[in-house]
Amino acid sequence: MIERIYVHNYRCFENFTLDLTGRKSALIIGKNGAGKSTLMNALGVFRSICRGPNLVKEWIDPSDFTQNRTEIPMRFEVDLTLTKKRFHYAIAFEYPLGFHQARILDEELLVDGKAVFTRERNQVSLHNGPTFGLDWHVAALPIINERPGEGPVQQLKSYFASAILLSPVPGEMSGFAEEESFELHVNASNFTAWLNAVLIRYPARYNDIANYLQLVIPDFASFEFVPRGERGKQLRVQFEERGMNTDTKPPITLDFKKLSDGEKCFFLSALIAAVNRPDSPVFCFWDEPDSHLSLPEINHFIVALRRLTNQHGQFLATSHHPEAIRRFSDENTFVFTRNSHLEPTIVRPLSEFSYSGDLIEAILRNEVIG
Amino acid sequence: MSVNREKPHLWAIPEDKANAQILNGFLMHYSVNFRAIGINPVAGGWGRVLDIFEEEYVQYLRNYPASHVVMLIDFDEKGEARRSRCEQRIPNDLKPRTFLLGTSDAPEDLKKALNLTFEQIGEALAQDCSRDDLGHWGHPHLAHNLSELQRMLPTLKPIIFQGS
Numbered sequence: 286m287i288e289r290i291y292v293h294n295y296r297c298f299e300n301f302t303l304d305l306t307g308r309k310s311a312l313i314i315g316k317n318g319a320g321k322s323t324l325m326n327a328l329g330v331f332r333s334i335c336r337g338p339n340l341v342k343e344w345i346d347p348s349d350f351t352q353n354r355t356e357i358p359m360r361f362e363v364d365l366t367l368t369k370k371r372f373h374y375a376i377a378f379e380y381p382l383g384f385h386q387a388r389i390l391d392e393e394l395l396v397d398g399k400a401v402f403t404r405e406r407n408q409v410s411l412h413n414g415p416t417f418g419l420d421w422h423v424a425a426l427p428i429i430n431e432r433p434g435e436g437p438v439q440q441l442k443s444y445f446a447s448a449i450l451l452s453p454v455p456g457e458m459s460g461f462a463e464e465e466s467f468e469l470h471v472n473a474s475n476f477t478a479w480l481n482a483v484l485i486r487y488p489a490r491y492n493d494i495a496n497y498l499q500l501v502i503p504d505f506a507s508f509e510f511v512p513r514g515e516r517g518k519q520l521r522v523q524f525e526e527r528g529m530n531t532d533t534k535p536p537i538t539l540d541f542k543k544l545s546d547g548e549k550c551f552f553l554s555a556l557i558a559a560v561n562r563p564d565s566p567v568f569c570f571w572d573e574p575d576s577h578l579s580l581p582e583i584n585h586f587i588v589a590l591r592r593l594t595n596q597h598g599q600f601l602a603t604s605h606h607p608e609a610i611r612r613f614s615d616e617n618t619f620v621f622t623r624n625s626h627l628e629p630t631i632v633r634p635l636s637e638f639s640y641s642g643d644l645i646e647a648i649l650r651n652e653v654i655g
Numbered sequence: 656m657s658v659n660r661e662k663p664h665l666w667a668i669p670e671d672k673a674n675a676q677i678l679n680g681f682l683m684h685y686s687v688n689f690r691a692i693g694i695n696p697v698a699g700g701w702g703r704v705l706d707i708f709e710e711e712y713v714q715y716l717r718n719y720p721a722s723h724v725v726m727l728i729d730f731d732e733k734g735e736a737r738r739s740r741c742e743q744r745i746p747n748d749l750k751p752r753t754f755l756l757g758t759s760d761a762p763e764d765l766k767k768a769l770n771l772t773f774e775q776i777g778e779a780l781a782q783d784c785s786r787d788d789l790g791h792w793g794h795p796h797l798a799h800n801l802s803e804l805q806r807m808l809p810t811l812k813p814i815i816f817q818g819s
Contacts, residue, residue, distance in 0.1 A: 612682075614679050
């Protein structure tokens, strides 16, 4: 579980700290431009480091330095707890004058307070003494491996590599895939490849997904992959009437792309819940999970995602929607504010605001996020 | 899917944000069938809870026989007098499906006494209900609810707890 994120000199984040200690799920609220999506991008830097590619220029662009202040290092830190071990990972970037890309200034990983490795520019020092040189533009974390039987570094890398960062564009979720992938894109365009990969590796998860879908789409019956073209597969979904009249109308099967935007989000949520397991908990950040849902659906959709935490997962969301906002509480809601494009994001827990009455009305009165 | 009006379900009307956040915690308990529970927005005062009940839920309860309502109010140390005033506004035919719970004073006092967050209180109360253990319900701020709980749980437990 992520306990703390610190980011400095990255886009609108200056000396930015998000303290998630003890919060298994949390909501970020704030006006447009306050930095909510930048948080997802910052998390994406950690994920990219753990997933690869391994080159700084793939995750950090010179324009990411706050207001082009390239003379100040850009810094990312994260503290997290996994299977009772405390991890601290930090990496800083610099962008020297005349260079064409950022490079790594320092980097370190600590487990339970002990350094696994530290790095100063191109020199990496392992905890047991050896040092080696490394290209300034290559992160050390992905290439540090442990002896068999040891596991914390691989555990950290797997956790971040499998982090789900979502801002789905249902129109891009076609239901067609030519390959499998465990790395879901931010817009969920490769959802079918992800579903395919999960079911090939863990076929029993089909039941979890189908059970979830039957709860939220009453006439959902089943789904299947149908071969299309030489290597492709098309996801098809079958619906049937339930109750007394099941024999009067035959079932109907639709290509996944024909489903509504909200129904595609139900599939996404079902799969996220299915892959979340106590021994491999997911971290999920969903930018506006209410976006494509009808009003009565939002309440339960958010509660279902928040309950990922009952299986040791962690769920962060942003939202502007009253129903989604109401399903979180003062203790797990953060307010992002930013006075102008020239000023940084400020984070405050909602519990520090002394609004009265209903939060939504307080937001409308500009008492909270103004 | 939203609450299914034709199947047994429950609507909760919280008086204020503290009660709403206790409900949020209640929904987080793993054994709670959250899909059978809807939460009304914060009413803004115990009197408004009753107003909303009369304006929006009396007819709803009559239209949908599988529906139930729990009103969460602060008793503000008025005890049975407040309960009695509230119950006077519940039509007799709906009393078996309408329930009234709340802290003896305000949830903030319970929060302070238990040193828990509102969500943690809600989750703990769900845990106690699911196990027929009145643990937290026996706290001095909540103990006055026990007779209402005894009336409520036989009806609502099969609805709000999976596998009950």
